[in-house]
Amino acid sequence: MPSTHIAMPPSPPAILDELEPTLAVVRANCHISDARHATDYTLCIYLLKMREYYRWENDMPFSSSLPHEEITGWLTEREALWKTIEGKPFRHIPLSTRLHDPFDTDAINEVLNGMGYVYSGGIGRNMKPHFFLGVLEQRCAHKNYTLYLSGKEYARDLTAPPAMSLGRTIFVRRESLRRMLWEKIEEWRWNRPANAMQKANKCYDFDSAPEEALERMTERETRSVLLHEIGEVMAGEELGSRWEYLLAGIPHCKAELMMRAVRDHLSDALSTLPGLLDEADPASLHFYIANLNNMRKLLFPSLLTAYEHWERTGNLDKLLHLSEASRDHWMTLAQEIVALHGTHDGDLQRKITHLVENNTF
Secondary structure, eight states: OOOOEEEOOOOOSSOOGGGHHHHHHHHHHHHHHHHHHGGGSOHHHHHHHHHHHHHHHTTOOTTSOOOHHHHHHHHHHHHHHHHHHTTOOOOOEEETTEEEOTTOHHHHHHHHGGGTEEEEEEEOGGGOEEEEEEEEEEEEEOSSOEEEEEEEEEEEOSSOOSEEEETTEEEEEHHHHHHHHHHHHHHHHHHOOSSHHHHHHTTSOTTTOHHHHHHHHHHHHHHHHHHHHHHHHHHHHHHOHHHHHHHHTSOSSHHHHHHHHHHHHHHIIIIIHHHHHHHTOHHHHHHHHHTOOHHHHHHOHHHHHHHHHHHHHOOOHHHHHHHHHHHHHHHHHHHHHHHTTTSOHHHHHHHHHHHHHTTOO
C-alpha cells in the first residue's frame, strides 16, 4: 500500500452493548435499501446473492454446504419483511446522544472510529444506497485521501462492494473482498476454463490449503482494490461533478455501461496499472485481467494483447507503454463525454455510444 500514517484502533471481538441501538438502525436501513432494489437483479443473480447473504448472516464457512430447506424459509421471511418496509424512509442513526443522517458518514465515523468501528452510507450503482458497519482495522491519512480498512462486518446490505469511495474517503472492506474472491474462485471451478482466472488461482495452493490461500489472495488484492479507488478519487478530481450528474441522468442502457467502463479504465490508468506494474506481481496481474467485464475488454483490446505478450515472453514493456499511453486516451474520451452534457435527452445516449465506439483503444 502507499506509504501513509496508520492509526491502529482497538479491535473489539463483538459489538459493544452501547452500540446495539446504532447497529439495529443501520441494519434496518440495510433492509429498506434491499427492499427497494432487490428487483434490480436478474433472478439468477438475485438467488446467488441471497445465498451468499444467508451464509454471511449465519456466519457459515465457505466450505460448508448450505441447507436448502432453511434457506427457502429464510428467503420467504426476508421477502415478506421487505414488502412491509419498501416504502419507508431511511431512519436516522442514534449515536452518542444524537440522531445522525444515515448519509452523514464523516460525523458518524468521528464517534465510531474511537470505539474501534467504521461506518459508511453512500450511493452505488443504479442509485442503490449501501450501508455497512464493521470493525476498523486501519485508518490511513494521506495528502489526497483518507483510507478506512475494515474487517468483520456487523451490518451490510444484499450487495456488499469490496471497496468504494465517497469524495476523498476510501473504504476497503476486507471481509466483503474475501467473500467476492471466493465467489470468483467458485465460479471458475464450475467449468475450469483455461483463462486468466486459472493462472491467478495457480499462484495459490487452493487444492490443499484453501483457507490459507484465500487469505493470501485477499491480502494481495486489498492493495489492488485500494489502487483502483485511489484512481477513482483522482478521476473524480479531474472530471468534476458534471460526470456524476450526467451519469445519474442516464437510464440503465449501453451508454451507461460504456460510461462506467471508460471511468474505470481512466481510474486504472491513473493508479491501478502503474501500481500493479511497479510491483510486477504475476498473481495480481492475472487477477486484474480476469476481473475485467466484457464491456471493458471491448473498449480496451490492446490491453489484452499486451497482457498476452507478457504472458508469452515475461516482458512487461508493452504493458508499461500501454499504461502510460492509455492515460491521455481515457482522460480525453471522458472529457469529451462530459462535453456532451446539455445534449437533448433523446439524442444523448446515441451520441455517447457513437463517441465511445469510435474511440476504443
